[in-house]
Amino acid sequence: MKPNPQKQQAFRHIQKAIGYTFSDSTLLERALTHRSYSAYNNERLEFIGDSILNYTIARMLFDHYPKLPEGRLSRMRANLVNQNTLADIATKLDLGNALFLGQGELKSGGFRRPSILADAMEAIFAAISFDADFAAAEKTIRKLFADRVASADTTELNKDAKTLLQETLQAHRLALPKYRIEEQRGEGSEAEFLMACDLGELGHITHAKANSRRAAEQAAAKEALTWLQAKLAADKPKN
Amino acid sequence: MKPNPQKQQAFRHIQKAIGYTFSDSTLLERALTHRSYSAYNNERLEFIGDSILNYTIARMLFDHYPKLPEGRLSRMRANLVNQNTLADIATKLDLGNALFLGQGELKSGGFRRPSILADAMEAIFAAISFDADFAAAEKTIRKLFADRVASADTTELNKDAKTLLQETLQAHRLALPKYRIEEQRGEGSEAEFLMACDLGELGHITHAKANSRRAAEQAAAKEALTWLQAKLAADKPKN
Structure with missing residues (x-):
C-alpha cells in the first residue's frame, strides 16, 4: 500500500x-x-x-x-x-x-x-x-x-419533554403526571389550548398555551421537567 | 450511611x-x-x-x-x-x-x-x-x-459451527458451503448420517458422521471452519 x-x-x-x-x-x-x-x-x-x-x-x-x-x-x-x-x-x-x-x-x-x-x-x-x-x-x-x-x-x-418527564419521574419512583385542558378557544389555525401538567403528590402544577393540544402538553411538560430537575438537584447529595 | x-x-x-x-x-x-x-x-x-x-x-x-x-x-x-x-x-x-x-x-x-x-x-x-x-x-x-x-x-x-462458517466465508466474500448427504444407514436411534461440507471455489471438502443429519452437518462445518481459519491466517499479513 x-x-x-x-x-x-x-x-x-x-x-x-x-x-x-x-x-x-x-x-x-x-x-x-x-x-x-x-x-x-x-x-x-x-x-x-x-x-x-x-x-x-x-x-x-x-x-x-x-x-x-x-x-x-x-x-x-x-x-x-x-x-x-x-x-x-x-x-x-x-x-x-x-x-x-x-x-x-x-x-x-x-x-x-x-x-x-x-x-x-x-x-x-x-x-x-x-x-x-x-x-x-x-x-x-x-x-x-x-x-x-x-x-x-x-x-x-427539545425533543419530547413528556417522555423525559415521565422517565425522570419513574426513575425516582414518583407518580406519573396528569394532563388536563384548562381552556380551549377558537378553531383550526386560530385554536388555542391551555393545558395543565399536574405532578400530583409533588404538589406542583405547570401551565402552557399553544395552538394544539399536543404542543401545549409538551410545553407544560417542559416547564414541569425544569422544575423537577431543580428540585431533585436540591434534594440530592453532590455527585 | x-x-x-x-x-x-x-x-x-x-x-x-x-x-x-x-x-x-x-x-x-x-x-x-x-x-x-x-x-x-x-x-x-x-x-x-x-x-x-x-x-x-x-x-x-x-x-x-x-x-x-x-x-x-x-x-x-x-x-x-x-x-x-x-x-x-x-x-x-x-x-x-x-x-x-x-x-x-x-x-x-x-x-x-x-x-x-x-x-x-x-x-x-x-x-x-x-x-x-x-x-x-x-x-x-x-x-x-x-x-x-x-x-x-x-x-x-461449540455453539453453531454452520453459522460461524457461513459468517466467516461472508466476511471474506467467499461462496457459501454446500452440504450433502453422502451416506445414510439405519433408522431412529440406530441411524447414521455421513455428511459432506463442500467449500466450492476453495477446493476443500470435509466429511463427518453422526446420528442425525443436523449433528453431522455441524460436525462437518466445524472441520471446515478449522481448516478455513488456518488458511485465512496463513494468507493474511500479521495483525
Missing part, C-alpha cells in the same frame, strides 16, 4: 484537523482501509474504536451533567454516538478523500457513504490508541465532541 | 478477591447502593462501568484472537458481557452480602437478583476508575475475565 501524493495530503489534513500526528502512519492507513480494498482492513480497529468512543462520551456526559439520571445520559449518548454524527464529523475532516476503497465502492460513491465514513472515524480512534495510548484517543474524541456534548441536553430537551 | 461490621467484612472480602483496595471507601459503598436504598445510588456509576467493561473485553479479545474477524469478536463479547456472566462473577465475590437495598428488595431476595448483582459489579469498575484511574479499572476487569476470554472462542465454536 503506497499512498499517492493526494492521499498523503489528505492524511496530513486529517491529522492537523484532529490535532494528532501518527508516529506509525500505517496505523492511520489501516484505519482508512475499507474491506472492499483489502483483507487487511479497518474492521477490527472499528470494533475497538467504537468502545473507546462509547466510554469517552459516557464519561464526558457524566462529568458535564452531574445531576442527570443514567437513563438520560444513556439516551444522550445514543444521540451523539451514531452513524450520522460520526459521518458528519468525518465529512468535516474530508475523510472521504483519504479512504482506500475497492473499485466497486469507488464507482458507487463509497467515499460519501455514511456507514463507511463512520466506521473509518471509529477505526481512527482505535489507531490512535495503538499508536500512542488510550488517553491520546480519549483526548482526540473529547476535542471532536466537546460542542456536541455541551449542547446534548438542550437537543434532547 | 454507616456500614455495620458485617458489611465492612463483606467490603474487605470483595476488595481482597478483586485485588483492589479503595482509597475512598465511599466510592465502593456507592457502587453497592441500589436505587431502592437511596437516591444517591449506583445507577450513574453503572453507566460508566458498563463502557469500561465493554472496552476492556473488546481489547482483550482483539489481542487474544489476532486472526478473528470483527463479527466474531463482537459476538464473543456479547457472550461475555451480559447479566448472567456478571452476576456469576458477583456471586463468587459474595457481592450480595455487601449490597445496600431498600426494605422491599431485601425482603424479596434482591441480593440474589442477577440484574442487581450485575449492575453493582459494573458500578464497581467505574468506582475503581474514579478512585484511581481508568487503567486500574481495566486491570481489575482483565483479572476477573482472563479465563473466560481465553475460552471464549471454544465456547462459541
Whole structure:
C-alpha cells in the first residue's frame, strides 16, 4: 500500500484537523482501509474504536451533567454516538478523500457513504490508541465532541419533554403526571389550548398555551421537567 | 450511611478477591447502593462501568484472537458481557452480602437478583476508575475475565459451527458451503448420517458422521471452519 501524493495530503489534513500526528502512519492507513480494498482492513480497529468512543462520551456526559439520571445520559449518548454524527464529523475532516476503497465502492460513491465514513472515524480512534495510548484517543474524541456534548441536553430537551418527564419521574419512583385542558378557544389555525401538567403528590402544577393540544402538553411538560430537575438537584447529595 | 461490621467484612472480602483496595471507601459503598436504598445510588456509576467493561473485553479479545474477524469478536463479547456472566462473577465475590437495598428488595431476595448483582459489579469498575484511574479499572476487569476470554472462542465454536462458517466465508466474500448427504444407514436411534461440507471455489471438502443429519452437518462445518481459519491466517499479513 503506497499512498499517492493526494492521499498523503489528505492524511496530513486529517491529522492537523484532529490535532494528532501518527508516529506509525500505517496505523492511520489501516484505519482508512475499507474491506472492499483489502483483507487487511479497518474492521477490527472499528470494533475497538467504537468502545473507546462509547466510554469517552459516557464519561464526558457524566462529568458535564452531574445531576442527570443514567437513563438520560444513556439516551444522550445514543444521540451523539451514531452513524450520522460520526459521518458528519468525518465529512468535516474530508475523510472521504483519504479512504482506500475497492473499485466497486469507488464507482458507487463509497467515499460519501455514511456507514463507511463512520466506521473509518471509529477505526481512527482505535489507531490512535495503538499508536500512542488510550488517553491520546480519549483526548482526540473529547476535542471532536466537546460542542456536541455541551449542547446534548438542550437537543434532547427539545425533543419530547413528556417522555423525559415521565422517565425522570419513574426513575425516582414518583407518580406519573396528569394532563388536563384548562381552556380551549377558537378553531383550526386560530385554536388555542391551555393545558395543565399536574405532578400530583409533588404538589406542583405547570401551565402552557399553544395552538394544539399536543404542543401545549409538551410545553407544560417542559416547564414541569425544569422544575423537577431543580428540585431533585436540591434534594440530592453532590455527585 | 454507616456500614455495620458485617458489611465492612463483606467490603474487605470483595476488595481482597478483586485485588483492589479503595482509597475512598465511599466510592465502593456507592457502587453497592441500589436505587431502592437511596437516591444517591449506583445507577450513574453503572453507566460508566458498563463502557469500561465493554472496552476492556473488546481489547482483550482483539489481542487474544489476532486472526478473528470483527463479527466474531463482537459476538464473543456479547457472550461475555451480559447479566448472567456478571452476576456469576458477583456471586463468587459474595457481592450480595455487601449490597445496600431498600426494605422491599431485601425482603424479596434482591441480593440474589442477577440484574442487581450485575449492575453493582459494573458500578464497581467505574468506582475503581474514579478512585484511581481508568487503567486500574481495566486491570481489575482483565483479572476477573482472563479465563473466560481465553475460552471464549471454544465456547462459541461449540455453539453453531454452520453459522460461524457461513459468517466467516461472508466476511471474506467467499461462496457459501454446500452440504450433502453422502451416506445414510439405519433408522431412529440406530441411524447414521455421513455428511459432506463442500467449500466450492476453495477446493476443500470435509466429511463427518453422526446420528442425525443436523449433528453431522455441524460436525462437518466445524472441520471446515478449522481448516478455513488456518488458511485465512496463513494468507493474511500479521495483525
